[in-house]
Amino acid sequence: MHFVDAKGILTGSGGHFGMNIYRGCTHGCIYCDSRSKCYQFTHPFEDIEVKQNAPELLDAALKSKRKKCMIGTGSMSDPYMHCEENLKLTRRCLEIILKNEFGVAIQTKSDMILRDIDLLSEINKSAKCVVQMTLTTYDDDLCRILEPNVCNTKRRIEVLEEMQKRGIPTVVWLTPILPFINDTAENITAILNECVRVGVKGIIDFGMGLTLREGDREYYYEALDKHFPGMKERYVKRYGNAYELQSPNAKELIGIFRRICKDNGLLSTPDDCFKFMHELPDKYPQMSIFDL
Numbered sequence: 001m002h003f004v005d006a007k008g009i010l011t012g013s014g015g016h017f018g019m020n021i022y023r024g025c026t027h028g029c030i031y032c033d034s035r036s037k038c039y040q041f042t043h044p045f046e047d048i049e050v051k052q053n054a055p056e057l058l059d060a061a062l063k064s065k066r067k068k069c070m071i072g073t074g075s076m077s078d079p080y081m082h083c084e085e086n087l088k089l090t091r092r093c094l095e096i097i098l099k100n101e102f103g104v105a106i107q108t109k110s111d112m113i114l115r116d117i118d119l120l121s122e123i124n125k126s127a128k129c130v131v132q133m134t135l136t137t138y139d140d141d142l143c144r145i146l147e148p149n150v151c152n153t154k155r156r157i158e159v160l161e162e163m164q165k166r167g168i169p170t171v172v173w174l175t176p177i178l179p180f181i182n183d184t185a186e187n188i189t190a191i192l193n194e195c196v197r198v199g200v201k202g203i204i205d206f207g208m209g210l211t212l213r214e215g216d217r218e219y220y221y222e223a224l225d226k227h228f229p230g231m232k233e234r235y236v237k238r239y240g241n242a243y244e245l246q247s248p249n250a251k252e253l254i255g256i257f258r259r260i261c262k263d264n265g266l267l268s269t270p271d272d273c274f275k276f277m278h279e280l281p282d283k284y285p286q287m288s289i290f291d292l
Contacts, residue, residue, distance in 0.1 A: 074107030176210030202267025
């Protein structure tokens with residue numbers, strides 16, 4: 001871990017902005033796209049770059065904005081990595097978002113977010129809060145391989161349930177789906193049924209597959225060699241150096257996904273989910289648990 005003074009914290013324009021308080025990650029997910037060389041990391045991925053002045057930059061940026069909007073975080077680096085437990089920079093930024101009456105759409109795999117459920121609830125009352133969780137496999141043993149340094153899927157579902165109790169809307173990222181590994185009808189159905197049970201607002205899927213780029217591909221293949229002997233060769237034979245690797249079961253899995261989402265009234269396209277997360281109405285209608 002090393003500390004830097006960033007020049008800015010917000011990116012984007014229009015009705016929503018994004019921020020990354022940290023750069024790099026310690027969750028150890030074997031498929032992580034953020035490892036790709038296109039992001040031009042100049043330090044080891046696990047040597048977390050901490051933007052120590054993020055709260056001050058955020059406060060100044062929000063005070064300068066004439067119109068309230070949604071602030072997103074977690075798309076590149078999880079805001080609840082292990083270092084956040086002591087540094088509390090994510091919590092400080094949430095306090096600033098609340099103070100300035102902006103909304104937040106926050107994405108994580110970690111149950112550490114429950115530490116800040118009080119702030120998230122207050123933001124949802126004064127503006128809007130959307131909590132996003134990534135779910136890839138319902139199998140605990142497989143989860144320990146794919147995402148070794150963070151809580152398992154069942155614990156993340158408990159987090160979604162706690163958010164639902166507070167009336168905080170949630171969105172699930174059902175991605176990536178790894179060919180020949182977690183791309184089964186049983187896995188997808190189990191996750192979706194739990195999403196329905198805990199009342200998620202929408203689910204994001206990008207076609208039942210994963211993407212691999214230089215940097216990410218090498219790390220992923222090294223993990224395949226370690227945990228799934230012979231799987232790398234299977235990938236190379238089928239996909240070569242393709243960027244998009246769709247599951248051979250994609251048609252069946254997409255059918256299951258669409259049916260369950262339709263039957264239960266869930267947002268099921270990326271566009272619809274992003275629209276919901278990016279919109280901050282002038283008067284955001286508060287939900288009770290009976291509306292979910």
